[in-house]
Amino acid sequence: MMNSQNGNEDPSGTPKTGPVMSDIVLIGVNHKTAPVELREKLALSDEEADNAMKSLQKMPYVNEAMIISTCNRVEVIMVTKNQTLAVKALSSFISKTKNIPPKELQTSIYILSGTRSITHVFRVASSLDSMMIGEPQILGQVKEAFKTAVTKKNTGLILNRLMHKAFSVAKRVRSETGIGGHAVSISYAAVELAKKIFDSLDGKTVLLVGAGEMAELAVEHLIRNTASGNLLVANRTFSVGVELANRYNGNAIRLEEIPEKLKTVDIIISSTGSPDYVITRNHVKPAMRSRKNRPLFFIDIAVPRDIDPAINRISNAYVYDIDDLQGVINENIETRNAESIKAERIVEESVIKFTEWYESLDVIPTIIDLREKLHLLMNMELSKTLQTLPHLSENDQVAFQRMSESLIKKILHDPTLFLKNPGSHRNRSVYLDFTRKLFNLDK
Numbered sequence: 001m002m003n004s005q006n007g008n009e010d011p012s013g014t015p016k017t018g019p020v021m022s023d024i025v026l027i028g029v030n031h032k033t034a035p036v037e038l039r040e041k042l043a044l045s046d047e048e049a050d051n052a053m054k055s056l057q058k059m060p061y062v063n064e065a066m067i068i069s070t071c072n073r074v075e076v077i078m079v080t081k082n083q084t085l086a087v088k089a090l091s092s093f094i095s096k097t098k099n100i101p102p103k104e105l106q107t108s109i110y111i112l113s114g115t116r117s118i119t120h121v122f123r124v125a126s127s128l129d130s131m132m133i134g135e136p137q138i139l140g141q142v143k144e145a146f147k148t149a150v151t152k153k154n155t156g157l158i159l160n161r162l163m164h165k166a167f168s169v170a171k172r173v174r175s176e177t178g179i180g181g182h183a184v185s186i187s188y189a190a191v192e193l194a195k196k197i198f199d200s201l202d203g204k205t206v207l208l209v210g211a212g213e214m215a216e217l218a219v220e221h222l223i224r225n226t227a228s229g230n231l232l233v234a235n236r237t238f239s240v241g242v243e244l245a246n247r248y249n250g251n252a253i254r255l256e257e258i259p260e261k262l263k264t265v266d267i268i269i270s271s272t273g274s275p276d277y278v279i280t281r282n283h284v285k286p287a288m289r290s291r292k293n294r295p296l297f298f299i300d301i302a303v304p305r306d307i308d309p310a311i312n313r314i315s316n317a318y319v320y321d322i323d324d325l326q327g328v329i330n331e332n333i334e335t336r337n338a339e340s341i342k343a344e345r346i347v348e349e350s351v352i353k354f355t356e357w358y359e360s361l362d363v364i365p366t367i368i369d370l371r372e373k374l375h376l377l378m379n380m381e382l383s384k385t386l387q388t389l390p391h392l393s394e395n396d397q398v399a400f401q402r403m404s405e406s407l408i409k410k411i412l413h414d415p416t417l418f419l420k421n422p423g424s425h426r427n428r429s430v431y432l433d434f435t436r437k438l439f440n441l442d443k
Contacts, residue, residue: 024158024358025083026117027090027109028068028075031131034108041098044069048097052076053152055093061086063427064159066149068124070141072131077121079158087111115355118162122347125166126173127180134179134336139170157429158361162354169350176346179339189325189332190218190299194267197297197318205230207265209258209279209306210272211244218269218299223248232265234258236272262287262296269299270306278302281310284317291316301325360442361432363419369441371412378404 029042044052049067056065056076064079080086091109095102112120123129125142146163149155155163174180194201201222208219208231219231231250234257235241241252253261255278262268262284272278284296298319300307305321312319360366382404386397419435422428436442 023079023081024114024117024162025078025080025086026075026112026120027078027087028073029108029110030073030075030129033110038100038104038108039072039074041100042069042074042094043071044074049148050152052093052097053149053154056090057152057154059086059089061089064156065154066145066159066163068142068145070138073124075124077117077159077162079156083113115351118354118358119347119351121162121166122169122350123344125170126343126347127170128173128340128343128347133333133340136180139167143167156427157433158358161357165350165354169347172346172350173343177339177342179336179343186218186301186322186325186329188221189328190269190301190320191221193299193320193325193328194222194297197295198266204266205232205264207232207234207258207261207268208244208250209234209255209268209270210274210302211235211240213271216244216271218301219248222267222269232261234261259283259287263290265296266294267297267299268307269301271301272306274302274306275304277308278306279311280308281314284308284311284314288314288317299325357442360436361429363428363432366432366435366441367412367416367419370415370435370439371408373439373441374408374411378408 029039031039034042044067049069052067053065056062056067056078061080061082062078063081066077068075068077076090078086078090091102091105094100095105120129125139127134127136127138130138142163146155146159149159191201194204198204204222206219206222208216211233223231231245231248233241233245233248233250233252234255235244235252236255238252238254244250245252258279262279268279270278279298288296293316295316295318298307298311298317300319300321303322307319307321309319309321311317360369382400386392386400392400415435419428419431422431
């Protein structure tokens with residue numbers, strides 16, 4: 001058992017006390033430990049990741065390895081025979097490949113081993129270590145990184161088990177907590193509010209006014225939530241509106257047509273650069289007469305605002321500006337943070353279970369478990385046999401007992417020698433795992 005080699009703060013927040021296994025080691029930087037300038041330098045292109053994987057294969061102290069490279073983190077997860085030498089070789093490789101002075105790297109890098117590395121992997125996959133807790137993209141990125149490592153034959157028994165368990169933990173966190181169920185972006189918040197106002201978004205008509213990036217994202221999310229909706233696009237430059245409408249299978253209209261379209265549309269998302277209101281109370285009030293109490297929902301993402309806030313005083317008209325949406329986001333961030341407590345408990349439970357499995361790969365626990373199982377079976381059968389031989393003396397029964405003990409020792413002799421020393425060219429963990437499965441020692 002060895003502790004982490006680095007004094008930097010553990011980004012996962014895991015306590016540094018207690019026993020730590022040395023074989024599973026993680027080295028990396030993320031948004032908490034490194035500025036964006038350094039993360040940009042360390043980010044790996046597909047070709048660079050390919051070369052890095054090949055270099056890891058050649059490192060004598062690295063048995064298994066995979067690389068996670070995203071905009072917010074670059075991490076290498078290894079199974080190593082010698083943590084100190086493996087970390088030294090990898091750090092040197094990174095410094096040379098990326099032309100980063102070792103001192104600059106050391107100030108931002110973290111090195112985790114044993115239970116701390118396992119905890120960190122589970123937290124990353126579950127989006128508990130992300131810049132925005134609960135964001136869904138990281139799990140897909142980790143899965144892709146693992147797939148690449150498997151394809152390159154850089155993984156084995158331990159990393160395969162670790163990553164499959166990480167994916168299982170992430171699934172539990174998603175299904176058993178509300179960590180990912182609350183909008184934390186402007187576009188998602190807009191859709192969430194729309195769902196509250198309308199019983200269903202199916203068949204709703206969306207009018208996009210302007211071509212701002214956040215408004216376009218909101219349109220994308222709304223379209224995903226509508227089975228058979230329509231999209232209209234109104235833009236000051238009509239050709240730009242046509243291009244945008246074509247992208248989403250919608251239709252372009254001119255700004256002058258907006259008052260008439262207010263009679264039929266359901267959701268208006270506006271993000272123009274206009275200094276004045278694009279849609280006023282005087283535009284909306286006449287349109288509401290022909291709507292027959294159908295609600296009209298405005299999402300104003302423009303600064304300065306496009307939608308006259310006085311529209312809110314009209315019955316069945318709802319206006320939300322960017323400050324309203326930000327308020328929803330802040331509430332949801334608090335909710336996610338609260339839900340993360342449940343998620344951390346799931347991670348902690350899973351780390352304990354995985355650690356139990358990993359420690360069972362050590363020789364002595366496996367031999368002890370195997371001996372106990374053989375003793376249990378032998379005693380059961382011996383007891384049955386002695387019951388059918390009531391005429392045996394006490395000395396005879398002791399002789400049978402001694403014989404069974406001797407037999408167990410002889411049966412275990414060769415397997416014990418092999419498991420303790422399967423040969424330098426063989427992976428002992430594979431044989432230990434196979435032994436536990438073969439004799440069903442974990443049940």
